[in-house]
Amino acid sequence: MKVSGWALTEDALDFLKEFEGESERAAAVLGAAYLDECLKQLIASFLVEDSKAVKNLRGDSRLLGSFFAKIEASYCMGLIS
Numbered sequence: 479m480k481v482s483g484w485a486l487t488e489d490a491l492d493f494l495k496e497f498e499g500e501s502e503r504a505a506a507v508l509g510a511a512y513l514d515e516c517l518k519q520l521i522a523s524f525l526v527e528d529s530k531a532v533k534n535l536r537g538d539s540r541l542l543g544s545f546f547a548k549i550e551a552s553y554c555m556g557l558i559s
Contacts, residue, residue, distance in 0.1 A: 510545065517548035520557055 490512075497508050521542060525532050535542045542548055552558045 514545045514548060517545075517552050517558075518542075521548060521551060521555070524555060524557065 493508075493512055497505055500508065518536065522532065522536075525535075534540060537543050542551055549558075
């Protein structure tokens with residue numbers, strides 16, 4: 479399936495099906511949470527495999543804890559445009 483020119487993964491399709499009948503507010507909150515998790519996984523795939531060091535970066539009050547911080551880091555690393 480394609481949405482606005484983007485091919486969606488099976489996970490993304492499953493996610494979209496989960497909140498088809500939800501309100502616009504719920505869709506926005508769930509969508510942001512999904513994107514936050516996607517960015518978390520994207521960044522993690524480029525970090526060293528040192529779980530303690532990475533955990534120190536990703537905690538709620540840490541450098542990469544917020545959604546905005548993940549967006550900025552992903553952009554600065556050239557992972558998103």
